[in-house]
Amino acid sequence: MTALLIAIPLLTAFLFVPFKEKAKFILPIIVLINIVLLFNLSINSVEAMGGWKAPFGIVLVLDSASFYTLLVVNIIFLIISLIPQITENGFSILLLILLASTNGLILTGDIFNSFVFLEITAAAAYIIASLKKNYYGAYKYLIVGSIAGGFYLLGAIYSYVGTGSLNFADISLNLNSSFLPFVSLMLFIGLAVETKILPLAGWVPDVYASGSPLTPAILGTGVTFTMMYLLGRIFITIFNGYFLDVLYIFGLLTLILAEIAAFRQEKLLKALAFSSIAQAGLVLSTISLNTYDAIKAGYFHLLNDATAKIILFVIAATVVGNFMKNKTAGISFSIASFSLIGFPIFAGFRSKLLILQSSFEKGDYLLPTVLLFSTIIEAAYLLKWNVRLWHNENEETKQIPWNIVLITLILALLIIFIGIFPDLYLKVSENITDGLMNYKAYVTTVLGGM
């Protein structure tokens, strides 16, 4: 049953290759089917592909972490599919493939299989990145992404050498310190490119700022969420917190440097791309504190960031002139940026408070300092852009399509709702954290009480 989550979108994608134009309409339906299917699956179920039981065959694991991540990612796809204007002809098929591969990436319990899905995700992402004739940016992304994928493969294979298994649960049982450094280094390089960790995130500004709303809206939210989940799965569940101190430092560097770089950008989309990098860094360093509260706060912030970023990217890429003729869209944009900065009554405030609290609890004063300092810079450029977009005298203002306005408005209201009653998102992030941190339960689920 679980395999259908991957199979349905993949099959539909191939079926609709001859009817590219129609794929636009099938996309929301498929995503809805996926979500309905997801709710009919029982948590903590393991599906062995081809009947080969773990640790010998490939398994798809649906525990509370992967269930809620799937839910989040599929809902993001649903939101994107409801804005068909931003999807150029034929790209709906790519979105279907991307959906299949992200679902696979979340579900899989096999490290080589995760490499395969990672590469498919990346391939779909390269093509999506080439929207708006951004071929050169996409090509750069392809080179760096493939190299990173190669390193990920090296890591995966080396973990096979070290433990004699490709199964996540089995690897974590046979952990031994001699092969861990190399494996975690290689896997980190592979994931760092996709999760946008700084020295390796140079492709992001080119790809996100191509001018197409679709590229950043899906790559910066759904795919980033998937990659962050995978990173948590590997470094928290499997490696039991090994290597997290390195991730912490990289996260902090990413946060502060990317915010400063975003402050510098002259184009709104580029600034938002750097902001996206910075938020990834923040989430990374928060979850690498490796306490329950911190990981919860990290994924909570990731959710808030994804919600805000869809609004910001879609509106930033569609708006022309000023907000005076697009007041509703402008209000959504402002709400999203206030949430990102962390003003009270918006969702981002809640998650930033939780991050601060959890890091203080851990006795870590560095993260709060860096976070608050970079938030000042973030406030500077986001507010500057808000003021510019509201109060410029540009006459050639175009109307933004009604469904974009409506969907961003709903998301903006959701941000306020979460800011006041955060329980919905908190429940999701709590469940993800439960699944990620409970390493014993994961191993028992997969290997069946060994």
Added chain:
Amino acid sequence: MISITNLILVFLFGSLISYLLTKANKVLGSIFNFLLTAYALYFLWNIEVGRSEKLFNIFSNVQGSLTVTNLGKFFSLVSFLVLAFVAFFVIDWIRFKPRSYAAFNAFYLLMAGGSLGVFFANDLITLYVFWEIAVLASFLIIPMGDESSKKAAVTYAVMSALGSYMYLFAAFSILNRYGVISFKEVSINLLNEASIGYKWFVILFIAAAGIVKSGIFPLHTWLRKAYGGSPDAFTAAFSGQLSKLGSYVLAISLAVFPTVKMFSPLYQGVPTLNYILIWLGNISIILGTFMAIRQNDMKQLIAYSSVANGGYILVGLATLDSIGFAGGLFHVFNHAIISVMVFLSFAVVILRTGTSKIDEMGGLIWRMPMTFVTYLVGIISLAGIPPTSGFISKWMIFNTLVRHGMFVTAAIAFIGSVGSFLYVFRPLAGVFLGQLKKKHYDLKEASIIMLIPMLLMVALTVLLGVYPKPILDLIVSVETELGIKPLEHAGTIIKTPLGSWNTITVFIMFAVGFIIAFILYLLFPKAKKVELTNQYTGGEFLYNYDLYHYATGFYRFIERLYDKHPSFEKLYEMIGVFFKSIGDFVTGLIYKPSPSGYIFWISIVILILYWVRW
């Protein structure tokens, strides 16, 4: 009597209603705003102290709550007095605002609601939540002003964020160290705290939020442009109400957390930390005064004056002396209503003439006498001349400084006071006195609706200057609550160890003097009115008004003394440029035109990690 929580909610949701009402009819929405703020004023006047309400869960184990304290009540009364008066002024003023008027009214209420929460918050984080709401609302209003306001708004938000994040850092550190955040429990814990360094850190970081908001040196630079650029009527509320949030946080960090008991005194019962703050206040006084003298834009001039007055308030509060603290609190009230008077009269002038440059106006007294009276009384109070209430607070602060033997500080405060005569005179002479320009011949006086709040404020200042008992009673209850020896007063007589001050006597003296002067004015021959160009100099007729304007180079002789002064504005701009350069550097580092750069970084990361781990 509704609960405070509900009142705050009424304000927050009222902002939506206000938006829709104003959209439908500008006047209607503004009347709604006024009624709501006036009701809040009435509500606050009758509120009983000690009331407490649960609010929301900040974290699962930490509950936010509101409590009515005397301090909060005092500050909220001052605030809503200002807000209600300005809202009344806006009823007519908004008719002339071409765009963003609905949002203006909505954010006005949002700011009011946020401030209400700030004054009644019972713990550090609830205060922060409402504080940020007020900041956000005010940030949204500022760019509705003139061109310079766009950048000013961002500067304001960034500086404000700097202060409030320092505050937040301290708040979380307290929560982590003691497990409590309510002011009462925190102050008990701080009293028992052994580490002096930690106490310094907490007090200074919490005070930072207040320092920014009340425009104290060295974080004062946002004030000039933010006050100068923001919508004219809003500037009154900004200076009169919003900056008082800063004074409130300063009062909390200095008095609610008992700094006198926490630290050993350095000099005359004043601890080192408070002494440093007094000096910051002093620098603000000097700097505000001397920079105000230079300004040609009347709003920016009074903005610098706000820096100076924020300094007076801080000096008064930081002494934590029964009279000094009372003087600080009284000055909070005085500066609030002075700001309203001055900025509202400016708003009328700008509305009628369309400029805020002093040397583009002149002689407006002939066209707007009532506005002139408002400004005149406002500046009399600002300069601290009896019989207005502004004198009393300044006198109390001077009195304390002299009594504590802080003669340098006292001297600076005196210099500031003398300087304030100079700078308030510049708009008086340049805008209201002198020659009326031809293009201003058919200006009209402010409408009756605009004049009502202005003249009521005038009456209030004079009245409280003669009979300050209501304010003094409030201050006494605040001081009793905070454990400071309450001020001794008997209605119109303020008693200090250095003698007492009888307001009635002073008022009678001044009244007699005024009457004598008035009689002399009637007896002596009147001055003849001539037009500016109806004369000649050096054989030439005068055609250029501006060249011979009163206000051009008004205080050149003083300004010359500090022409090349060090500027913190420039310093902060440099810091901004510095960060931009780092941004350039980082962008250049990671963003490459060719894929090689990215692979280079991958190799570097691998090598570094390989090297570090093994």
Added chain:
Amino acid sequence: MVYYISFILIGIGIYGILTQKNLFKFLVSLTIIDTAINIFIISLGYIEGKDVPIYSKYTPVANFVDPLPQALVLTAIVIGVGTLALGASLLVRVYEKYETLEVEEIAVKEARK
């Protein structure tokens, strides 16, 4: 022994990407790296003197080299080829847009935009 070859090949590939100025040569270097990784994987499963992992009447005893890496390599090769094709098609588009594949000329044209 074969490990070293694969690591040398990875080094060559990375050197190629670091130094070349032509976009097509990046793709070539990428392929070299891919191949190197594949060789590495195969070499991991190789055991001196063992047979191919196929059951037959000639090799009734399971005296094989590790078959799993070979299976993995098949998948990795497919993925590599897919990426290569994608990269090549992007290159065609890049050439259509800029009429050159030299990094520096593209950078100049990008900057002019």
